[in-house]
Amino acid sequence: MSKIGFTTTIPIEVLYAAGETPVDFNNIFISGPEPMRQIQEAELAGYPRNVCGWIKGLYSTALNSPDIRRIIAVTQGDCSNTHALMETWEVEGKEIIPFAFPYDRDADLLRLQIDKLIQTFETNWGEAEAQKRRLDKIRTLAWEIDRLCWQENKVTGWENHFWLVSCSDFEGNPAEFADKMKVFLAQARQRKSLAANQAGSDREVRLGYIGVPPINPKLYNFLEQHGARVVFNEVQRQFSMPFENVDLLEQYRLYTYPYSVFERIRDIARETELRKLDGIIHYTQSFCYRQIEDLIIRRKLKYPILTLEGDNPTGLDARTKLRLESFLEMLRER
Secondary structure, eight states, rough: OOOOEESSSSOOOHHHTTTTTTEEEHHHHHHSHHHHHHHHHHHHHOOOTTTOHHHHHHHHHHHOTTOOOHHHHEEESSOOTTTHHHHHHHHHHHOOEEEEEEOOHHHHHHHHHHHHHHHTOOOOOOHHHHHHHHHHHHHHHHHHHHHHTTTTTOHHHHHHHHHHHEEEEEEEEEOHHHHHHHOOOOOOOTTTTTOOOSSSSOOOEEEEEEESSSOOOHHHHHHHTTEEEEEEEEEHHHHHHOOOOOOHHHHHHOOTSSSOOOHHHHHHHHHHTTTTSSSSEEETTTTTTGGHHHHHHHHHHHHHHHEEOSSSSSSOOOHHHHHHHHHHHHHHHH
């Protein structure tokens, strides 16, 4: 069994079917003790300052993981900078395995991509489907954590973010990860409602968080200190593959993140109504092409939206804090 790194969510069922251990470099980078140092190392190696902090973090994380020799890089459906990232890794001796999500969700093209992955790792569709059934049982635990967050108010926004985003690789050990979730669920069910007033307002403000996971998770604590809570984490929820009774191919067709923004907007609108959100925070990463999608999201979603731009994992700056406070005040007045 060897570790296989990857740049964003891919069909990990194939890796588990082959007896490999998937590792999401994003989770390793941002949960490490010094994520800012990883970015600085990439800049010292020659990465420009005006390149996404996630890309620089992934570059250094991979180089600081000598036990991971092979990396699956998503060449379509994620960051456009991944192509150059792949080449800089290859120069450093890493073996690159490309994977592409077809823009139009074409089933034949997606099947071809999964087929290539299956052949590369010398397994088969039957084994991959069997792993999907195993992982789906674990995913239901993540869905329950999400439900406890938005429906029963017993899980914080950051806790919901953490468990959902970790479903991208199940921390490399699905059985142990499931045990951890079961312990957390038992504790969360015993809690009183977290929707109690924390900041002297009439009631807690319910927020949705859309866009790529934040490079600065301190956002969640700041919001809760000001009487608001994120009860919908869009992309993180997608990492948990919240689709029941579908096969492997259809699961990765329904997964919204790598396709057009319009698929995401339909999902966001549905969940906004279901979860009775007061407003939405749209997070965009500095120097990311997805910033352009903000203008489409604002035209298509008729909800109060605050767009926040993040760069490095150095904490919330004063301007961002002021904008968040003003947004919450506006929502309360509504």
